Amino acid sequence: MIVIDIDNTVTNQIDRLRKNYDSDIETMRAKSTSEQELMSDLLFPNAMEVILKLAKNFDIIWLSARNSSLYEVTLKWIIEKKLPCKELILVSKLEDKLPILIKLNPTLFIDDLQYDLYSLNPKPALQFRDKLNKANVPYLVFNSNWLDVEKQLKNRGLLDI
Numbered sequence: 001m002i003v004i005d006i007d008n009t010v011t012n013q014i015d016r017l018r019k020n021y022d023s024d025i026e027t028m029r030a031k032s033t034s035e036q037e038l039m040s041d042l043l044f045p046n047a048m049e050v051i052l053k054l055a056k057n058f059d060i061i062w063l064s065a066r067n068s069s070l071y072e073v074t075l076k077w078i079i080e081k082k083l084p085c086k087e088l089i090l091v092s093k094l095e096d097k098l099p100i101l102i103k104l105n106p107t108l109f110i111d112d113l114q115y116d117l118y119s120l121n122p123k124p125a126l127q128f129r130d131k132l133n134k135a136n137v138p139y140l141v142f143n144s145n146w147l148d149v150e151k152q153l154k155n156r157g158l159l160d161i
Contacts, residue, residue: 001086002054002158003104005111006064006074008122009142010051010083011041033066035073043081046146053150053159055084058107062088063097094128101137108158109139110149 007013016037051060060083066074068090078085091097094113101109113129114122124141132139140152153159 001061001104001106002058003061003063003101003106003109004051005142006062007066008112008114009110010043010047012044013041016041033070038070038073039077039080041077044144044146046150048081048083050146050150050153050159051083054153058158059086060084061086061104061106063100063109063111064088064090065092065094065097066090067092094125095131098128098131098135098137101132102135107138108153108156109137110142111139112142113139 004010019037054060062074062078062083062085064074071088071090074090075085075088078088089100091100097111109132112122113125129139129141140149142149150159
């Protein structure tokens with residue numbers, strides 16, 4: 001099983017936040033997570049191709065730090081985009097992903113591993129990475145390039161060369 005984040009891993013949440021910028025974070029959050037905004041999210045280039053290759057050998061589980069009220073629209077988006085989906089799990093914040101990952105014991109977790117996104121200046125979640133390492137959760141940090149992800153997956157023996 002491969003567990004994949006959505007925002008800033010498969011879609012560009014930062015662009016959506018910039019588009020809906022407001023000095024009041026709650027206003028910006030509300031505007032940027034409307035159904036219309038979420039449904040208009042595009043996939044990062046090459047994301048679909050790489051995820052479909054993974055889905056040939058692995059179940060795909062989506063794990064995203066989104067409010068639970070966004071479950072239906074998020075699932076609708078996944079279906080509309082024709083992304084493979086064994087399960088969708090939403091949690092309140094990045095740290096809440098850890099117990100789920102420990103329980104799932106995935107072959108790999110793919111995530112941008114950043115926080116403070118609403119500042120529009122995200123920071124690497126280094127402490128969370130340490131927790132993943134201590135829990136022996138294998139992960140790959142997404143850096144805006146799915147071709148790079150594909151190369152790393154091949155190097156790890158998770159995709160055919």
